[in-house]
Amino acid sequence: MAKSNWYKKLEKARNTIQCLACSNYCQIKNNQTGICGIRKNENGKLKLLTYGKPAAVNLDPIEKKPLFHFLPDSQIFSFGTAGCNFRCAFCQNWDISQLPKLNKEFVKMIEKTKETWPPEKIVEYCLENKIPSIGYTYNEPTIFIEYAYDTMILAKKAGLKNVFVSNGYQSKETINAIAPYLDAINIDLKSFSEKFYQKICGGRLEVVLENIKLFHQKNVWVELTTLIIPQENDSEEELNQIAQFIAQIDKNIPWHISRFFPAYQMNHYPTTPIKTLETAYQIGKKAGLNFVYVGNVLTDNLENTHCPKCQTLLIKREGYNIEIAESFKDGRCQKCQTPIVGIWK
Structure with missing residues (x-):
């Protein structure tokens, strides 16, 4: 477990703390966890249960x-932990994102688990294998922010790049x-309906x-x-x-x-x-994108x-087969010299 700075004590409630990692701002009683299931109040201090335990x-x-305008045709070291601050009914990775909710013994189990990938090991592995970037993904990285943050700092110092794949539900404290x-960052903009977010995901559109x-x-x-899920967010008006x-x-x-392919509760x-x-x-094209x-x-x-x-x-793509054309070099179209936005090196 790792001690956290992403919380504050609530003066009016003894041994109750407020987590500051995401916009749920959970108020967590002693020996309880937040919505995500991995951020625990231990005697008035917040501890991350999955630090170093992807x-x-x-x-x-x-x-x-997916990232198409970021180091195309490169590999990325990708990791995630258990838990999530959402409960999306269509989650592709529900077996890890919802694990704390599905397994009543999760907290006991994870507390006994040893660290296997501390930040130093991740960065060292990437440097040794010439992997240019680290992806915080599979589940929502915001909920393991202490683990992610420590890794990001070391990665940046080592010249590596950091990538979040996220639901966009960070707190302002975390974003700063x-x-x-x-x-x-790739953010899932799951819908443009507040009802969809509240009913199907357990979040709020406005925050995202x-x-x-x-x-x-x-x-x-x-x-x-x-x-795009049929019958839920596929109307032309919403798109x-x-x-x-x-x-x-x-x-x-x-x-x-x-x-969309059928998954989990959908x-x-x-x-x-x-x-x-x-x-x-x-x-999208008609809107000028x-x-x-x-x-x-x-x-x-x-x-x-x-x-x-x-x-x-x-750039031609067929699945994960990528072909960068001679017409694209140094972030520019070589035919008309138009700069193409992105991070290319």
């Missing part, structure tokens, strides 16, 4: 996050702390929208992903609201439109029709990056 560790293609060390703006203002590279919101911030923010829902994905793509991508499905040309000015093909 539930998943992999080397992934950066495109899997990590922004100097965070190079890129404000945090997207804040990360962008702090010059963290932002890409957004929307998993247009999302596209317009992104365009108002910055038309160069990449928007990933992702195909395994009775149908898979997203290809036509719906194509419609969403056209809505320069970079719209369709994912979780093989499509013709809808994962490729083109120059927004002259439409020259710059």
